[in-house]
Amino acid sequence: MNAILPAASPRTLHRVPVRVLMVDDSAVSRSVIGRIIDDAADVNLVSRVSSPDEAFAFLAEQRVDIILLDHEMPGRKGLDALPALLDAAHDAHVIMLSSHCQRGSKTAVAALSIGASDALAKPSAMDSGPEFAEQLLSRIRRLASARCQNSAEADRLILRPFPEGFAVHCIGIGASTGGIHALAELLSAVSARPGSPVLITQHLPAAFISHYAKQVARMTDMPVSIARDGEVLRDDHVYIAPGEASLSCIRDGAKVRARLIAERDMLSSARPSVNPMFAGMAQSYGAGSLGIILTGIGRDGTAGASAVVKAGGAVIVQDETSSTVWGMPGSAARAGLVSACLAPHEMPHYLRAHFGLG
Structure with a gap:
């Protein structure tokens, strides 16, 4: 009999301007960003503070939707303050x-791994033009919109039973916004190697991937590499999709090889995309496929999850409460493709208890 997943408690929809707090010691930066936001009727810069301590004091009394956080500040740097700031906010x-958040920088990837939802470089000397203003407002609106979508869930979601005799031969993990932090929580809870290849698709530009791979390597004792087209997939090895192609796989006799797909996924428009990764797993490993969808904006992974389920495999997703954005996991859950809905740190324990995995 199918299990029932109770709906999460509703959140307040954004019917008022998005509330933004800026934390930056530069008066010039605060002024320039202030002018950009003042010109947007749907975004409200509720406070501009010059240090994390001032931000904590503000957040003790006020709620905001978005925090713009600088890194280089006197005393406590932005990265150092980020975990406590997320708790306070x-x-x-x-x-x-x-x-310090230039495209592909270590600081940007570190911020995303700690829990930041996005990272954007300020123009040099804050000589910002229309392009920067458009980028900033677009990212603020996209994150705020995703929070609204999270709250509009159906009253009840159906969980599929796991296939009878389910045994894992390949694991695929897909994620987008908030996914680096979620993956760190998942891998930190793994107590044993899974005995299968692990494929990871994280929505990131190509320039970020090398730093991301190094971050993942610090999360696990398994070998980690950026996937190469045609290489044989080995058990207990982590393969990461390169930023300029989707990672899939194809069976070659008794072996399975990585397959890189340069074209954007037609359904999600993403590259790299979770859909071809899951579809390749379904074709190559069939009922031994386990798909995991972590936090992220959009629907990428749902079509691929359908292929996994049709092949006899199983899909689990991150729950709404622990997700930065319950877009990708929520989409698969609403489609009736999910057998478990858990926080990332709970997934290895759950899989170990039920299937002797991780």
Whole structure:
């Protein structure tokens, strides 16, 4: 009999302007960002503070939707303050807005791994033009919109039973916004190697992937590499999708090889995309496929999850409460494709208890 997943408690929809807090010691930066946001009727910069301590004091009395956080500040740097800031801000999204967040930088990837929802570089000397303003407002609106979508869930969601005799031969993990932090929580709870290849698709630009791979390597004792087209997939090895192609796989006799797909996924428009990864797993490993969908904006992974389920495999997703954005996991759950809905740190224990995995 199918299990029933109770609906999460509703959240307040954004019928008022998005509330933004800016934390930056530069008066010039605060002024420039202030002018950008003042020109947007749907975004309200409720406070501009110059240090994390001032931010904590503000958040003790006020709620915000988005925090713009600089890194280089006197005393406590932004990255150092980020974990405590996320706790103090409850479910607010943090955008790391710093000159140290150039495309692909270590600081940007570190911020995302700690829990920031996005990272954006400030223009040099804050000589910002229309392009930067458009990028900043677009990211603020996208994150705020995703929070609204999270709250509009159906009253009850159906969980599929796991296939009888389910045994894992390949694991695929897909994620987007908030996914680096979620993956760290998942891998930190793994107590044993799974005995299968682990494929990871994280929505990131190509410039970020090398730093991301190094971050993942610090999360696990398994070998980690960026996937190469045609290489044989080995058990207990982590393969990461490169930023310029989706990672899939194809069976070659008794072996399974990595397959890189340069084209954007037609359904999600993403590259790399979770859909071809799951579809390749379904074709290559069939009923031995386990798909895991972590936090992320959009629907990428749902079509691929359907392929996994049709092949006799199983899909689990991150729950709404622990997700930065319950878009990708929520989409698969609403489609009736999910057999468990858990916080990332609970997944290894659950799989170990039920299937002797992880």
